[in-house]
Amino acid sequence: MNKYEHLNLPVYQGKIERKKGGCGGGFSFPEDRDKRDFVRDGISKADELISCFAEKKRSIYDKINPTLIYEIEMSKKASPATFEKILSGMGIHILSVAENNEGFWVT
Numbered sequence: 001m002n003k004y005e006h007l008n009l010p011v012y013q014g015k016i017e018r019k020k021g022g023c024g025g026g027f028s029f030p031e032d033r034d035k036r037d038f039v040r041d042g043i044s045k046a047d048e049l050i051s052c053f054a055e056k057k058r059s060i061y062d063k064i065n066p067t068l069i070y071e072i073e074m075s076k077k078a079s080p081a082t083f084e085k086i087l088s089g090m091g092i093h094i095l096s097v098a099e100n101n102e103g104f105w106v107t
Helices: 035-060 082-091
Strands: 070-076 103-106
Touching: none
Parallel strands: none
Antiparallel strands: 070 103
16 A cells, blocks of 8 residues: 555455355346337338339339449549539539548549
């Protein structure tokens, strides 16, 4: 204790009972929850999401050609406004702009 004289900690002289546990675990589901219902609910939400995505995919399938989507890397030297005008003049539409107009743009 000489090393930490600024910590004035009293020495405890009593006996402390240790809490003894079983063989691990100890978690039990609350009575109002059922694991099967939770799993069924998750599966139904996942199926709903899959069907919604498939429906959206079918609706835009003939409108977007994924082979025409490109990434263009921007440097600090290029003006984003001028570059956007140049691309628009060529019929290229910007889908996503990189953060701080530096990095990759999706066209």
